Amino acid sequence: MFHLAWFTNPRAHGWTAEGADRWAGNDIYPDRWQTLDFLKDMARQLEGAGFDFIMIEDHVVLSNDKQNLEPRVDPMIVMSVLSQVTQRLGIIGTFSSSFYPPFLLARQINSVDHVSRGRAGWNVVTSSEDWAAQAFGRDKQPPHDQRYEIADEMLDLVKQLWDAWEPDPWEMSAETGRYVDPTKFREFKFDGQYHKSIGPLNVTRSPQGRPAICQAGSSPAGRDFAAKHSDVILCSTFGQNSVQALKDFRDDIRARMVAHGRDPDEAKVMFLISPVVGDTEEAAQARYQEIVGATPNILAQRLGRLTLHTDLDWSKFDLDGPFPDIDPATATQGFQGMIASLKAFSRGKTLRQTLAEQETTSLKLIGTPDQVADQMQAAIEEIGGDGFLMHARPLTRRYIAEILDGLVPILQRRGLVRRDYSETTLRGHLKEF
Numbered sequence: 001m002f003h004l005a006w007f008t009n010p011r012a013h014g015w016t017a018e019g020a021d022r023w024a025g026n027d028i029y030p031d032r033w034q035t036l037d038f039l040k041d042m043a044r045q046l047e048g049a050g051f052d053f054i055m056i057e058d059h060v061v062l063s064n065d066k067q068n069l070e071p072r073v074d075p076m077i078v079m080s081v082l083s084q085v086t087q088r089l090g091i092i093g094t095f096s097s098s099f100y101p102p103f104l105l106a107r108q109i110n111s112v113d114h115v116s117r118g119r120a121g122w123n124v125v126t127s128s129e130d131w132a133a134q135a136f137g138r139d140k141q142p143p144h145d146q147r148y149e150i151a152d153e154m155l156d157l158v159k160q161l162w163d164a165w166e167p168d169p170w171e172m173s174a175e176t177g178r179y180v181d182p183t184k185f186r187e188f189k190f191d192g193q194y195h196k197s198i199g200p201l202n203v204t205r206s207p208q209g210r211p212a213i214c215q216a217g218s219s220p221a222g223r224d225f226a227a228k229h230s231d232v233i234l235c236s237t238f239g240q241n242s243v244q245a246l247k248d249f250r251d252d253i254r255a256r257m258v259a260h261g262r263d264p265d266e267a268k269v270m271f272l273i274s275p276v277v278g279d280t281e282e283a284a285q286a287r288y289q290e291i292v293g294a295t296p297n298i299l300a301q302r303l304g305r306l307t308l309h310t311d312l313d314w315s316k317f318d319l320d321g322p323f324p325d326i327d328p329a330t331a332t333q334g335f336q337g338m339i340a341s342l343k344a345f346s347r348g349k350t351l352r353q354t355l356a357e358q359e360t361t362s363l364k365l366i367g368t369p370d371q372v373a374d375q376m377q378a379a380i381e382e383i384g385g386d387g388f389l390m391h392a393r394p395l396t397r398r399y400i401a402e403i404l405d406g407l408v409p410i411l412q413r414r415g416l417v418r419r420d421y422s423e424t425t426l427r428g429h430l431k432e433f
């Protein structure tokens with residue numbers, strides 16, 4: 001069996017100026033996504049389909065690309081709201097290790113864990129944008145590998161804060177007059193290189209022990225951090241469409257986990273996919289061509305997004321020249337793994353072709369629901385585990401229905417994915433198989 005989850009954004013979903021589904025995200029109230037009604041419906045549907053979790057993306061500031069402005073709702077609020085319209089679905093929010101005091105973040109995520117009865121997770125990102133640092137009173141972000149060092153120390157502190165309470169601290173004694181037993185938590189002082197704090201939190205222990213940790217970095221430093229701390233690791237090879245590349249990624253993570261003294265089965269590696277299904281293979285192929293077809297506006301958007309994530313000005317490169325021969329580790333303090341994957345994908349292509357054909361996902365899955373189920377089954381057998389993270393852009397109700405009503409029941413009938421939850425917490429779902 002393998003795991004399923006969905007990666008989405010807390011912002012306007014379905015609208016797109018051109019290309020596939022350009023009609024499907026129109027809403028006469030362009031601001032209505034901010035009520036979260038769409039995400040509430042989606043979360044209920046994912047729960048109906050037995051998904052492990054919904055993962056909420058985040059960036060803390062507006063993009064500097066004026067062509068691609070993406071206002072959003074704070075993910076902690078989204079998590080809290082979704083926790084109240086679901087009972088089993090795991091809910092992972094993205095929070096940057098650069099912009100929250102560890103005590104505050106540990107307290108908030110643990111609080112969401114309580115209100116959701118053990119379903120919260122933290123997707124740890126380190127953030128590369130200097131203008132985000134400026135929003136928080138600093139001039140610039142630390143260099144790439146140092147950001148992971150700072151995050152690593154933050155995780156040590158946050159885990160101590162989460163571990164400080166014993167599970168059952170309720171004394172409720174008329175004799176002592178106490179509700180809480182004062183011997184049931186550990187007081188401590190943390191004095192690190194980057195962080196200082198005291199414990200415990202004034203929020204008691206998480207129903208699942210600790211909220212789950214999720215990570216998606218793919219540079220060597222990012223993978224090492226993920227292998228040390230994560231319960232779930234997300235991977236995209238940005239369109240390389242190679243099962244071997246996914247197997248190599250998972251094997252590498254598992255080897256790094258062993259080096260950290262962990263059992264490699266303690267973390268699940270999940271691969272980003274965006275299956276395209278149709279009534280016939282031809283219909284699915286035609287739809288795929290429409291989705292990946294890059295009009296000038298879409299090319300400009302992709303160039304802007306690449307600039308945003310990699311912190312490099314891609315407009316200085318010749319679109320019709322070869323993909324620039326740059327070393328991700330020295331070229332940028334931004335997303336290094338993204339450049340490495342695109343470079344691997346670009347072999348022999350121009351920058352324009354690379355951007356036109358590039359996808360954000362890992363495997364091409366196109367066909368009837370039965371054919372896509374075959375492809376997913378074969379990929380997982382070859383990789384060795386652990387599951388898939390769905391993603392769609394644009395995200396429409398039509399696409400959600402195609403996947404949840406078209407593809408997932410076939411996977412369920414084949415016994416490949418969960419039909420019903422047997423656990424109640426996010427950790428429980430991840431560990432179930």
Ligand SMILES: Cc1cc2nc3c(=O)[nH]c(=O)nc-3n(C[C@H](O)[C@H](O)[C@H](O)COP(=O)(O)O)c2cc1C
Pocket residue numbers: 007056057058059094124125126127215216217218219220221222223234235236272334335336337338
């Ligand atoms: C599926 C997936 C989801 C991600 N979500 C976010 C996000 O919400 N916010 C963010 O700043 N970065 C996000 N990232 C980026 C990674 O966290 C990471 O910063 C990036 O891959 C660069 O890391 P690296 O330099 O170690 O390769 C995501 C990456 C992937 C593959």
